Amino acid sequence: MEILKVQNVKKVYQSRRGASVEALVDISFTVNKGEYIAIMGESGSGKSTLLNILASLDDVTEGEVKLEGVNYQNIENDQLAAFRRKHLGFVFQDFNLLDQISLKDNIFLPLVLADVSLKEMNAKLKGLAGILGIEHILEKYPYEVSGGQQQRAAVARALITAPSLILADEPTGALDSRSAQELLDLFAKLHRAGQTIIMVTHSVHAASKAGRVLFIKDGKINSEIHKTNMDEDITQQIFEMQSAAVAKRSTV
Numbered sequence: 001m002e003i004l005k006v007q008n009v010k011k012v013y014q015s016r017r018g019a020s021v022e023a024l025v026d027i028s029f030t031v032n033k034g035e036y037i038a039i040m041g042e043s044g045s046g047k048s049t050l051l052n053i054l055a056s057l058d059d060v061t062e063g064e065v066k067l068e069g070v071n072y073q074n075i076e077n078d079q080l081a082a083f084r085r086k087h088l089g090f091v092f093q094d095f096n097l098l099d100q101i102s103l104k105d106n107i108f109l110p111l112v113l114a115d116v117s118l119k120e121m122n123a124k125l126k127g128l129a130g131i132l133g134i135e136h137i138l139e140k141y142p143y144e145v146s147g148g149q150q151q152r153a154a155v156a157r158a159l160i161t162a163p164s165l166i167l168a169d170e171p172t173g174a175l176d177s178r179s180a181q182e183l184l185d186l187f188a189k190l191h192r193a194g195q196t197i198i199m200v201t202h203s204v205h206a207a208s209k210a211g212r213v214l215f216i217k218d219g220k221i222n223s224e225i226h227k228t229n230m231d232e233d234i235t236q237q238i239f240e241m242q243s244a245a246v247a248k249r250s251t252v
């Protein structure tokens with residue numbers, strides 16, 4: 001079942017001096033429910049721009065984005081935050097947890113904003129904390145736990161609203177290799193449970209764990225790799241795609 005449809009999206013930024021930058025030239029792809037997708041591309045290729053658009057944090061210049069049939073352009077501005085809370089979960093490179101409150105309160109934050117009762121919040125957290133292995137640190141503050149544990153709490157915060165789509169921006173970027181592997185194992189587990197995930201990453205290892213990898217180059221989808229089964233090792237193919245993109249650039 002199709003959950004996300006991105007159609008002929010173009011994004012042009014206007015600089016203060018009047019020059020325009022075409023960050024996305026023409027992007028189209030669809031995502032089925034339960035897919036685990038990695039987006040790769042060199043610095044400046046348009047990955048963050050695309051993620052911001054998928055997050056409904058930025059407008060398209062042309063084209064459209066539909067999540068569960070809802071066209072972002074038809075959502076009133078005062079409804080956008082509620083739409084994001086309901087449908088999207090975010091995982092960032094630097095965790096984005098508030099240091100002044102406990103991990104538990106950080107995780108509850110999207111539910112507090114949605115006026116959910118404490119009883120219901122606790123019930124939702126119970127199962128999730130078990131899956132993420134963070135039950136024993138819920139009362140701690142972010143600065144009292146490791147980066148890997150902070151990222152697990154951030155994943156719990158992203159999942160607590162049961163969003164249709166998780167958007168992750170370099171989620172392993174600030175983690176040591178063991179914590180990064182644990183996070184990737186966690187994403188694999190969420191994927192097996194049916195969660196739809198889109199992850200922007202520079203890491204070949206991280207991307208190789210996804211079921212499909214989209215390569216962005218100069219604001220367009222340049223190529224893609226689709227696994228036939230999740231056990232397939234696509235590391236070599238990803239390296240080849242990356243070197244092909246670099247070779248193409250050096251001949252221009």
Ligand SMILES: Nc1ncnc2c1ncn2[C@@H]1O[C@H](COP(=O)(O)OP(=O)(O)OP(=O)(O)O)[C@@H](O)[C@H]1O
Binds near residue numbers: 014021042043044049
């Ligand atoms: N707010 C902005 N105003 C003007 N130009 C911008 C703006 N944001 C991004 N750009 C430009 O758009 C292009 C795509 O940038 P984007 O940040 O999406 O790339 P990226 O692939 O995420 O890069 P990185 O991997 O370094 O984060 C770049 O040329 C960038 O300079």
